[in-house]
Amino acid sequence: MNAGVYTSALNSHSHAALIIVGHGSTLNPDSSAPTHRHADEIRQRGLFREVACCFWKEEPSMREVYESVDSQVIYIVPNFISEGYFCQQVLPRELRLDGPITQRDGRTIHYCDPVGIHPNMTRLLLQRADEVAPGVPRRDTSLIIVGHGTNLNDNSTKAIQDQVRLIREGGYGFAEVIDTYMEEAPLVSDWHTLTTAANVVVVPFFIADGLHSFQDIPVLLGMESEPGKALSQMEVFRQNPIPMHGRNLYYSSAIGTEALMADVILDQVHDFDAKHHTAPQAPAPIPGDQLRQALTSWLGEDRHIIGQVHITSESGGFHLRHLEDADIPAAQLTLYTQPADAREIARNDAQGEFRPIKTAPTLIRGWLLKLPDLSSLQLALEFLYPAAIGMALAQEKGNLQPVPLRHLLGRQTGMYRFANGITDTQSGEIIASFCKTETNCLRRIVWPLDDSQPLPGPAAPKLSLESGQVPGTPPTRCIPLLCMEACNHIVSVCRKVARENHDAKPAA
Ligand code: SF4
The missing domain is CATH 3.40.50.1400 (Rossmann fold)
Known part of the structure; x- marks a missing residue:
């Protein structure tokens, strides 16, 4: 067998989005790096209309990633080594899947097998x-x-x-x-x-x-x-x-x-189509590209700031730089030209520490990213602030589906199954402490505590229109950063506090 000539036989799926799901890590970027590289490779081949990644431990989350793609047909491939707890329980739950094929919100979602069990x-x-x-x-x-x-x-x-x-x-x-x-x-x-x-x-x-x-x-x-x-x-x-x-x-x-893992991901889509007879028989109608249209329209309204990033339109293309570098001459900044460079820029803070929360106000300065067109801009923003454009658009259209904190904590399993044992008061204190805009996260929270209650008092600053961007920046000039569901850092903190509550209870 000559393994070097192996490439997937998958035909064009130009009507569909591919979402690759990885585990990720809150500690170092090595866990998610291969998933991103395989996505880059598949994106370059142009087989899918859109290619996105999401992670259990990194951004975007599995709930958020749906906002990053426009397509009505979605293939999801777990970049996991085996079937089992994650692929059979966690991923279907987080991605809201009913089985191999799910119809939801006007979309058809295909859930493929994990890469590790493919014969190739x-x-x-x-x-x-x-x-x-x-x-x-x-x-x-x-x-x-x-x-x-x-x-x-x-x-x-x-x-x-x-x-x-x-x-x-x-x-x-x-x-x-x-x-x-x-x-x-x-x-x-x-x-x-x-x-x-x-x-x-x-x-x-x-x-x-x-x-x-x-x-x-x-x-x-x-x-x-x-x-x-x-x-x-x-x-x-x-x-x-x-x-x-x-x-x-x-x-x-x-x-x-291994670089050829990209082909195994495509093989899982190929095999899914063969098994479920889902391959496109004729070119499917493609809906308008709403994400790019929204981006164009916002920039036209002079909303050219997102988080700590300043965007300018330059002779058909776009220049991105740190908000605080907006007035620094280009010659004094390090030049980048590829959308994927944005992922490197966003990876570590100025001390070289990994940034698992991309909306932390710790984006490094000193760079200029020159991009040739709107699709490059959209992709670069996806790396800088995962799923942010999609969530802002869904919010504007009234389609965003925020997840109440109690719903999120209540659906946890495994080691996080205790997380819902926090009190209502503690929920507000946790948000006030761990989501602080000035130091921890620039997102505006749009989820309530539960179906009938908003988050309690101390969390109020995270709910106001003044959050969602760098403090002091006019909201009218910004594309807001939204939080539609608490991230896994908050789930971890809730679990810890709930355990302490449990341990502090007097024995019956
Ligand atoms: S839960 Fe808090 S820290 Fe986590 S993403 Fe949302 S606002 Fe940011």
């Missing part, structure tokens, strides 16, 4: 093994596929065992192929007794080079004595091979970082 993952594993040990004969190589193990990752063990079986039975020529895990036998830490070949290639079966694959597994393999820095803080990926126990150990980055 075998091709990626083979490609990754050859890349990480170039020129090393497979017959002299043991291939180890490593996963997390334990019930935490439920079906990921099965997904890995399936791949091991497929590679063994496929006759791909490795000396041996085995599965190992971080937390259950066979343990990855026993790799040197589990394998016999002179060369050992280890491929982590994870979506991203996050904590497990980049920091924990190298320690378990004995490559490092303690967890090192995150990938985003390293200059280069590790050097291979690493001589250990009289063998050559080759350690790969997570399989989900």
Whole structure:
């Protein structure tokens, strides 16, 4: 098999939006980076009318992302390694899905299988093994596929065992192929007794080079004595091979970082169409592009500020810069020219710390982003302030569906299932403390406490028209930043306070 020529056979879906769902992280950007890269690749191929991402732990959330796309037909592909708790419970709940096909708000939403269980993952594993040990004969190589193990990752063990079986039975020529895990036998830490070949290639079966694959597994393999820095803080990926126990150990980055994962995402759409007979038979009517029209109209009304970003129209294109840099000559700013550069600009604050809340008033200064057209502007704003344009438009049209805090907390499961145990008074105090416009978040909250009550007193400043932009900036010149549902930071704080309430109760 020549894995290098593999590309998805998916035909154009120019009538539809593709939404890729990732896990994300509030701690570092490495978790969401591959999902964004695969979206960039698919966007460049022009197969879909729109391509967007959303995350469990980052922005935009799964509720917000629907506001980012105009299309009436949506395909959702989970960028997850296995079926199980997230793909079977959390994602359908957060995305309000009824099953594989959901009709909602005039849209048809197709929910595809997660990437990790697609048969073409075998091709990626083979490609990754050859890349990480170039020129090393497979017959002299043991291939180890490593996963997390334990019930935490439920079906990921099965997904890995399936791949091991497929590679063994496929006759791909490795000396041996085995599965190992971080937390259950066979343990990855026993790799040197589990394998016999002179060369050992280890491929982590994870979506991203996050904590497990980049920091924990190298320690378990004995490559490092303690967890090192995150990938985003390293200059280069590790050097291979690493001589250990009289063998050559080759350690790969997570399989989900493989560029061909973009094709597996497309393959899941292809397979969904085949299974559910949903492929477009004829060009479908495409509705007007409401998001771009709204953007044009707002800029025409001189509303050219969004959050900490100042937009100017320049000879057919657009220039974006930090609001406080509006009067600084262009020559003194660092020039960027691609929409995806906005994602890099928005990633870290001036201290180099990751910004999980993109509406935190911590956008770095000193840059100028020159974009050629409206679609580039829309995409760049999507990276700077995820789903903000869509939410502002939905609010203007009266279509936004804010989620009351009690509804959000009440639907939590797993470790967050206690979060609704806060008192009404505590809800106001939490918002007043953690959503503070001046220091924490520029969004205006548009959700109530529950179906009949607004948020209590201390939260009032977050509900006024004066919030939703940098304090002191006239609302009439701004596209507002809205919060239609509390973010997962607030859910985490509510969970902590609710636990304290529970622990403080006198025993019955
Ligand atoms: S809940 Fe608060 S901190 Fe979170 S996005 Fe909304 S306004 Fe910002």
